[in-house]
Amino acid sequence: MPKILPADGGDVVEVILADHRWFEEALRELRDVSSDRAAVLADLATVLIAHAEAEESKVYPTLRRKDAIDAEEVEHSEHEHAEGNEALLALMEVEDTGSEEFGEKLHELSEALTHHLDEEERDVLNPARTDISETVRRELGDTFAQERARLIDSGCGDIANVRKVVAAEQQK
Structure with a gap:
């Protein structure tokens, strides 16, 4: 199971990309019927909510x-976060991790x-690489990592919080 990565800061592009690779690994783990799907999903929910809210x-x-x-671009990315959060909540609400519905x-x-x-890697991170100084990217990476850690520590991936996040997004 992929461990929750501590985001120590640094270049914001690299910090975000590290989370993206972690998400891909977590999805692979969730596809594996022999993995502890409930535990992987709990970690994925925590990191995904913290990541999106910090972004x-x-x-x-x-x-x-x-x-x-x-x-x-901001509105589009936030809309995609909302779609992902709705899909995350739907998955979290499936009781049997071995069921066809879970799949x-x-x-x-x-x-x-x-x-x-x-889309984010092409349309948000590439401009960040070219249009933002290294100093600002590093400062932003540190700020992102601190907010992400704060949210993780707050238990942001708990299903009650995910429901609140989805409900708030639907009110927009």
Whole structure:
């Protein structure tokens, strides 16, 4: 099972990419019927919620202020986070991790998450690499890592919190 990575900071692009690779590994683990799917899902929920919320509160606003991405890109990324969170909640609500329903909901989450990672790496992280100084990327990486750690420590992946996050997104 992939351990939850501590995000120690550094270049924000590299910190976010490390999480993206971790998400892909967690999805692989969830596809494996012999893995402890409940434990992997709990870790995935925690990191996914912390990652998205830290991006939305710390990374996207800074990239927007620095003109690396525009308001439309921020809105699109936040919409994709909301879709991923809905798919995550649907998977978390499946009681039998060995059921066909679990496999179906896992496929939906995998599709949403894989699509978002691809687009974010091309449309958000590439401009961050080219339009933001190394100093700002490092400061932003540290800020992102601190917020991500705070959210993880708060238990943000608990199903009650995931339900709150999804409900708040649906109110927008």
